Amino acid sequence: MDSMLNQLSSPRELETMTEGEIEQLAKEIRAFIIQSVSQTGGHLASSLGVVEITLALHSVFDFSNDRIIWDVGHQAYAHKIITGRMHDFHTLRQYGGISGFPKITESPYDHFNTGHSSTSISAALGMAVSRDLAGQKQDVIAFIGDGSLTAGLAFEAMNQAGHLKKKMMVILNDNEMSISHNVGALSGYLNQILSGKLYNRMRNQVEVVLKSVPGIGNSFIKLAKAMEDTLKRLFVPGMLFEELGFHYVGPVDGHDYTKLVTTLQKARKIDGPVLVHIKTVKGKGYKYAEKSPAKWHGASPFEISSGRTLGKPKTVPSYTSVFGETMLQLAKENPKITAITAAMPSGTGLERFSEHFPDRFFDVGIAEQHAVTFAAGMAISGKKPFVAIYSTFLQRAYDQVIHDTCLMSLPVVFCLDRAGIVGADGETHHGLFDLSFLRPIPNLILMAPADENELRNMLFTASGLSMPAAIRYPRGSGEGVPLDEVLQEIPIGKSRVLLEGEDAVVLAVGPMAWKAQRVAKRLASEGLSIKVIDARFIKPLDETAILDAVDNCGMVITCEENALAGGFGSAVLELMEQNRMLTPVLRIGIPDIIVHHGATPELQDELRLTEAHLFYRIREFIMENRTVRKHRN
Secondary structure (H helix, E strand, O other): OOOHHHHOOOHHHHHHOOHHHHHHHHHHHHHHHHHHHHHHOEOHHHHHOOHHHHHHHHHHOOOOOOEEEEOOOOOOHHHHHHHHHHHHHHHOOOOOOOOOOOOOOOOOOOOOOOOOOOOHHHHHHHHHHHHHHOOOOOOEEEEEEOOHHHOHHHHHHHHHHHHHOOOEEEEEEEOOOOOOOOOOOOOOHHHHHHOOHHHHHHHHHHHHHHHOOOOOHHHHHHHHHHHHHHHHHHHOOOHHHHHOOOEEEEEEEOOOHHHHHHHHHHHHOOOOEEEEEEEOOOOOOOHHHHHOOOOOOOEOOEOOOOOOEOOOOOOOOEHHHHHHHHHHHHHHHOOOEEEEEOOOOOOOOOHHHHHHOHHHEEEOOOOHHHHHHHHHHHHHOOOEEEEEEEHHHHHHHHHHHHHHHHOOOOOOEEEEEOOEOOOOOHHHOOEOOHHHHHOOOOOOEEEOOOOHHHHHHHHHHHHOOOOOEEEEOOOOEOOOOOOOOOOOOOOOOOOEEEEOOOOEEEEEOOOHHHHHHHHHHHHHOOOOOEEEEEOOEEEOOOHHHHHHHHHHHOOEEEEEEEEOOOOHHHHHHHHHHHOOOOOOEEEEEEOOOOOOOOOHHHHHHHOOOOHHHHHHHHHHHHHHHHHHHHHHO
């Protein structure tokens, strides 16, 4: 007999299922997610935690007409499975396969592309306003986690939603866990209020009144104390949301399908903004994920029975781990150094720093704008803050980088992990624009290490600067180069030559430098002499070295894993234009397209950035221009 999941052809069939059938279906969906992600990798714990609420939502609402926005989208696997994508799940996050996030081009049930947190309420409010202007009747729902509520964008949206009074629903998924443990006043909101003086004073006053009731006062006090925890849960959590103009419902057990359906049906009838607060267990149904939800937030392929990660152990350290160890070393030597991250202590490699220097480590939650200005406040007060943020997430704090840091030339160091192509997370997570958006900013030094040893030395160099600096480095393993025992200061704006040559010069930044060197050595076997320079600095450029190399070699190739528009190659072109150098130039980088998801080598092949592609592109360019120059002579 087919399973419940295999028999399900449409989410509308959920309406007619019995409670027992739904319970069986939920088990099968969890088993299917675990089996699929064990082979492809993906966001496991978050999707396992929301199976029942996903089924309840699809039972009460018709999302072929109604609208739902899954904040970030880490938790949308069950939604994808029951909306026609189960048989494509073996392609999850694979090149040419289905995305790990909701995507409007993938299904009519996905109503908004997501991938960065805290956007759902804003998008839902915009849809609700447009619905009313068009005289339509759809229900609009934002599904957001408690971690995402630490971002100001979510509160900006709630503030306006409460003002406009539009009919919409926010589902708050409270699992006390975003990617890492939640931080800040919001996550401790209930406990702080309950332990506050106002609450205690009111409780004491009530106790005095009850004691004054003859005969039965003490019994009332016992009953009141027994009810206290329940009263705290039922009334205090909603105070903040009620003040923002939302009708608060909850908390509700997020794994009780029947209660969820009843709650959603009632909440649906409320004419105005309503917030439904549900409590869930992240990783539910898989013991390893329940025990360590942070570890299982983004899982690599694994063995289900043991939870053991599959694949060969890495022998070369990652850039992230090298960054973390170097920060620890620098902080031991310099007490002014502090480290700041936006809800990613593990992802950025700062966990050990937080353990050794808890008073100098700050996780601000999903609040990149605040992280940057917070760092600026530290810097102007004499500290040396290092802000570790993924390249793609620093985009959220662009104004703060300019206005609150660089205009005052404050010595903040931005450490941009995941620069370049990142692979399976796709277009919302690739770090392809940082060189372009940081390069125009005055007072900012911009660096890109070619390898993990250069990363260490750049961090050391940045620790001694009295102005802002940014260091961008990729995801994954380094080059396997030896690491200096004693850190070396790199002269600001100075490149290094990796290979001498005279037919052409390759100017490269980041790991593209060693790739270019290997390609140049292969081309040497064909009689082509190519100079390779690891530029190291995108700003300031090593103008003397670059101009001399261009003048001597006559042909220029630039290599970067960044958007070509406004990137490193553009900086070199601008330098040449300023010096009236009319020389053939080939710029290699990311063209003006959206780069989707897939394994990094596959994406590099598609973008013609592999060593094989570089070999043929550079050879063709040199041969073409040799012929043209010979013809002109």
